[in-house]
Amino acid sequence: MSVKFLLFLLSIQMAYFLAIACTTGQVRLANGATSNQGRVEICINGVWGTVCDDFWVTNNNARVVCRQLGYSTDGARAFTHAYYGQGTGPIVLDNVVCSGNESNLLACSSYILGTHNCDHSEDVGVSCSSLPASYPFCSSSTCDCSYQSSVNVSTLIATATPNAVGGTAAAKASAIVLAVLLLILIIIISLMSLSLIYYYRTRKAVNNKEPVCDDRRSSTLKELEYEDVANSEVVFNMSYDGRQDSLGSASLPLPPIPEDLYDRIYTEIKDCYL
Structure with missing residues (x-):
């Protein structure tokens, strides 16, 4: 097995690992006809999972998902009973209750991560507006919003900052864990590759040794x-008649050859x- 072939296998494994990696709290919509609708899946510790539909009865939960994905919250709809098909993998959230104003799904009330009494026939889904989220136009002190009255900028910043900071901290922690896992994987594969190279070289040297x-x-x-x-x-x-004597072989005549x-x-x- 050549070194180039081992490096090729290593690059494929790294590409696959990076392709499936995700950040804790990240959401996506799967199995929908368009990108703005589908089964809700959320990433926890680098693994995608689904959400159970217990308490998923209002559109407030759907608004949070749509906002997190960058869509407008207008017309957001929530679906239950695996409307967009059953998912695979772990069920990571259950009894999710959102007010509709949260910046991400993990900011809503729910059971402890991974705790549930569901199966994938209860996977939730949402449908979002195809329009992107509209952001208010802000001057130095007030925001002119078409869908609500003007609010003070300091109040808006004060209420939005905790969620943003929490999400950023979680993202950084997940990125660090992901980087460490990737480094460990690279080290393990490198050690295995070096062991294989040493084994085949030793075996070749033994086979080529001449008697x-x-x-x-x-x-x-x-x-x-x-x-x-x-x-x-x-x-x-x-010994002859009590007389001791000795005779060396050198004095004996050898037979003819x-x-x-x-x-x-x-x-x-x-x-x-x-």
């Missing part, structure tokens, strides 16, 4: 005659290994 033999000696029988026999002194101890064996080659191989 080695050393201390190989070739001799003729004539050369071995005195080396292996005549030069090996053996002492024979004999046939001529046809003199030129025969004998090979001794010691310590031959692969």
